[in-house]
Amino acid sequence: MSTQRGNGSRTRAQKYKNTSVFKNDKYDKTPKNLQINRLQVVNVCEHCKGVIEWKIKYKKYKPLTAPAKCPKCLEKTVKHSYHTYCIPCAREAKMCPKCGKKTAIEEVEEDQTKLDNEMQQLLKTLPERKRRTFLRYLANKKKEISDEPDKKHEHVKDDLEAKLNELKLAANKEDDEDFSDDDFDSDLDDCDEEESED
Structure with a gap:
């Protein structure tokens, strides 16, 4: 602002502008x-x-x-x-715990935050491919909700949980198939054949 007495408005634009957005975790990944x-x-x-x-x-x-x-x-x-x-x-x-004013407060149920944390933990246990599949599914659900705001979307949370559990079971099944007993038996047979040739 101008230092001129009584002048509360400035005509010029801001002199120094940031070229990039501030990232609070750019250098601090603790x-x-x-x-x-x-x-x-x-x-x-x-x-x-x-x-x-x-x-x-x-x-x-x-x-x-x-x-x-x-x-x-x-x-x-x-x-x-x-x-x-x-x-x-x-x-x-019925007041805000920060400012103490009696205003409308956004209350989130502790069960919901607990459920969100559980979903995050489940996501971390999934392999990368399944995780990306779930994130694409989640993006599609969010798009559906934003496209139809008047329609009720009560079962979205249940759908997400079902999809996450389905992906987890599929990942476990793939792990089991990767290490079947037949693979180990065939590897042992190959080793026996190589020893007999020597």
């Missing part, structure tokens, strides 16, 4: 940073969610080292960074 990047911001109001996501995106997020004291129940139960109140007290008072 487990702590990767864990911070995987955080899901839940149980806070929309404004506070944006603030915390911004901190994570631009590497300003500082995790708590020890639980903080909740001013409502006076116990050390605040386990999330930048939160003032603990989750149970905030739910009881």
Whole structure:
């Protein structure tokens, strides 16, 4: 802005512009940073969610080292960074645990986050080919949902779980077929023939 007194608007464009987008994990691939990047911001109001996501995106997020004291129940139960109140007290008072305002709060069920974590763990156990198959299937499902927003998509989660289990079973079956007893017997026969020729 201009230093001229009373001039609150500037006519020229921004002088220095970034040529590339900031990546918070470009040089820092430590487990702590990767864990911070995987955080899901839940149980806070929309404004506070944006603030915390911004901190994570631009590497300003500082995790708590020890639980903080909740001013409502006076116990050390605040386990999330930048939160003032603990989750149970905030739910009881129907307010945001970060800012303390009584606004609409996006609540995600703990079962759903647990299920998402389980799906991530299952994905890690799959071979690369099956993992990519599942990710393509997931992208197609998301496209279907975005194409038909008025249609109810209640069974999507169940479909994804079924597909993931199907791929896992297929991967296990392929592993079993790769190491069948016939393969080992034929290899032993080949070794016996080579020894007899010598």
